[in-house]
Amino acid sequence: MIKLTDQQLDGLTEIINIGIGSAASSLNEIIKAEIELKVPVIKIVELENIANEDMGFVDEDLSCVKISFSGNCNGVANIIFSNESAANLVNTISAKQFKNVTMDDIKAQTLEEVGNIIIGGVLGSVGNMLTKRFDVALPVYMEGSIGFILNGNDCERGGTVVLIKTTFKVKNLSIEGLIILVFMVDSFKTILSGIDNLYNSCKDAQR
Amino acid sequence: MAKILVIDDSSLTRTMTGHILKGLGHEPIFAVNGEEGIKLAAEEKPECIILDLLLPGMSGKEILTALQEKKIDIPVAIVTANTQDIVKEECLKLGAVCVVYKPVKKEELEKVINKLLKV
Numbered sequence: 538m539i540k541l542t543d544q545q546l547d548g549l550t551e552i553i554n555i556g557i558g559s560a561a562s563s564l565n566e567i568i569k570a571e572i573e574l575k576v577p578v579i580k581i582v583e584l585e586n587i588a589n590e591d592m593g594f595v596d597e598d599l600s601c602v603k604i605s606f607s608g609n610c611n612g613v614a615n616i617i618f619s620n621e622s623a624a625n626l627v628n629t630i631s632a633k634q635f636k637n638v639t640m641d642d643i644k645a646q647t648l649e650e651v652g653n654i655i656i657g658g659v660l661g662s663v664g665n666m667l668t669k670r671f672d673v674a675l676p677v678y679m680e681g682s683i684g685f686i687l688n689g690n691d692c693e694r695g696g697t698v699v700l701i702k703t704t705f706k707v708k709n710l711s712i713e714g715l716i717i718l719v720f721m722v723d724s725f726k727t728i729l730s731g732i733d734n735l736y737n738s739c740k741d742a743q744r
Numbered sequence: 745m746a747k748i749l750v751i752d753d754s755s756l757t758r759t760m761t762g763h764i765l766k767g768l769g770h771e772p773i774f775a776v777n778g779e780e781g782i783k784l785a786a787e788e789k790p791e792c793i794i795l796d797l798l799l800p801g802m803s804g805k806e807i808l809t810a811l812q813e814k815k816i817d818i819p820v821a822i823v824t825a826n827t828q829d830i831v832k833e834e835c836l837k838l839g840a841v842c843v844v845y846k847p848v849k850k851e852e853l854e855k856v857i858n859k860l861l862k863v
Contacts (some may be wrong), residue, residue: 551754554798555846558825565828574798575824666847695844735756737762 539722548732552666553577553701560658568629570707577703599684602652604676609669609727611658612720622712628650643651652676667731668686697722751781752796776833778802787814792860795824797824808838819863821856823848
């Protein structure tokens, strides 16, 4: 099984942090409210066990935008909201941009666009820092339980994946989202080598 | 050459920032959290501080407040991945001299340090 060194784990956490920060700024532009960020959690798990991971949602109907990516690294990004958070987010955006359109008509489109912005921000930032390329597929909107959503991450059948999860919260709007990035381990080695290269380019490393 | 305190929990950012600062001829010293950072600021008396915002324990904003309460009068630049304008405004209100965004580039950090050293 792949094992990240402390340095790789720290570097990856920071790079994802930077990506989430960039994505949050883009979302902030749309909804005009401050977004609070959490430090990401990174784990190596078997894909078949991913639905058993504690994601903070229990027996809830959830809204999810799923975006596959390929290129130097393959995987799937998920942005997951409780139905209440999804409705609040859609209402907030639609009140600003989609006047006189019913929510049902625009829910999927709005959340897919939010997904695009957030995942594009995260992967773009990671790619820029590590000089790696990500090709992003069209977003897919789905609803269901956390198990149903995560079992759909079968970018390859079985195998080990690197699971990165983090949450963000929109202040004063009762909107909370969960971002889950699933990287296939084989191609993830290219990310780790990119992190190693970053450290090696600053030879006089600090503790 | 200036002694510059870098407070950041990420070894990657400490490494990259330290590398740039040394290249600019400065002497970086490092803290991994707020408590250690405030202690070093008081003891080592650096000319300026590069402070991360999202830290375990005390946040960057709390550190800014604590520095003022303890009357540690050292100019601080916030370095963060959070590029929201409202966050920048809050940091400036709390006494930060400027806010710059990660990943910080050499030219940008040089300007920031020059600005801090003039305060």
